[in-house]
Amino acid sequence: MHIDIDKDVCIGAGQCALAAPGVFTQDDDGYSTLLPGREDGAGDANVREAARACPVSAITVRDSTG
Numbered sequence: 001m002h003i004d005i006d007k008d009v010c011i012g013a014g015q016c017a018l019a020a021p022g023v024f025t026q027d028d029d030g031y032s033t034l035l036p037g038r039e040d041g042a043g044d045a046n047v048r049e050a051a052r053a054c055p056v057s058a059i060t061v062r063d064s065t066g
């Protein structure tokens, strides 16, 4: 799994960090960022929920293809 956060789109709503606190956090400016070592989602099923929860669709989740 590969997670992209479009920081130009992110408005810092924090829904991603609420939905998947094991993967997303917020940086000093309040924008979404990935926790160190969790760039691949770490198998966390909440990642897709976080992407859905984002009000501006800033999160893109892609399945890795082998």
Ligand code: SF4
Pocket: 005, 009, 010, 011, 012, 013, 014, 015, 016, 017, 030, 031, 032, 053, 054, 055, 056, 057, 058, 059
């Ligand atoms: S839910 Fe979307 S807008 Fe809110 S912090 Fe996360 S990526 Fe940014």
